[in-house]
Amino acid sequence: MTNNLWRNHILPFTLLVGLLGVATLVGDYLLHRFNLVWIGRYLGIPGTLLIIGSLIYSLRKRKMITSGNMKSWLSMHEVGTWLGSLMVLLHAGIHFNAILPWLATVAMGVNVISGMVGKLLLGRSREHVLGKRDHYQLRGLSKEDIERAVFWDAVTLDAMTKWRKVHIPIFIVFAVLALGHIISIFLFWGWV
Numbered sequence: 001m002t003n004n005l006w007r008n009h010i011l012p013f014t015l016l017v018g019l020l021g022v023a024t025l026v027g028d029y030l031l032h033r034f035n036l037v038w039i040g041r042y043l044g045i046p047g048t049l050l051i052i053g054s055l056i057y058s059l060r061k062r063k064m065i066t067s068g069n070m071k072s073w074l075s076m077h078e079v080g081t082w083l084g085s086l087m088v089l090l091h092a093g094i095h096f097n098a099i100l101p102w103l104a105t106v107a108m109g110v111n112v113i114s115g116m117v118g119k120l121l122l123g124r125s126r127e128h129v130l131g132k133r134d135h136y137q138l139r140g141l142s143k144e145d146i147e148r149a150v151f152w153d154a155v156t157l158d159a160m161t162k163w164r165k166v167h168i169p170i171f172i173v174f175a176v177l178a179l180g181h182i183i184s185i186f187l188f189w190g191w192v
Helices: 002-033 037-054 056-061 070-092 099-138 143-149 151-188
Strands: none
Touching: 002 037, 002 070, 002 099, 037 056, 037 070, 056 070, 070 099, 099 143, 099 151, 143 151
């Protein structure tokens, strides 16, 4: 069971976070090595658009959009936020010249990791409760006895489904900081 937890949940999570970090470092190195830093400056735009586009999953989940398969929208959300975050991280690069963009970048990183942890913990917990129910059912326990036996695990699972109450406020902090950064760029870069 522990090996299964490691292989199915912890390893993929670690690989995705590690890959994001390595891809950011390698990408930033290559941009600097080949004197293409200007490309990184503009990667924030498609990265932000990918992150915004991935929010369609949230609209579908709340039934504001009715078409499409939830699993497909979730996959698009996960891939879009990962790729968008990579682009934003490449955009941020290793430049420490302004606090607002870095606060937005840190909030984005915390949000990405909280989303990945939420998925990991929630999936594992669901699997655990369902496995226990199946185990007790195979042992011949009545439905009432099974529910009594998994009660605290089910309560814990229900509490864990509330992780979004942390994930969403972190996203809002990220969105406000990112919007502040975007507005400051328009004001100070002379685009408006």
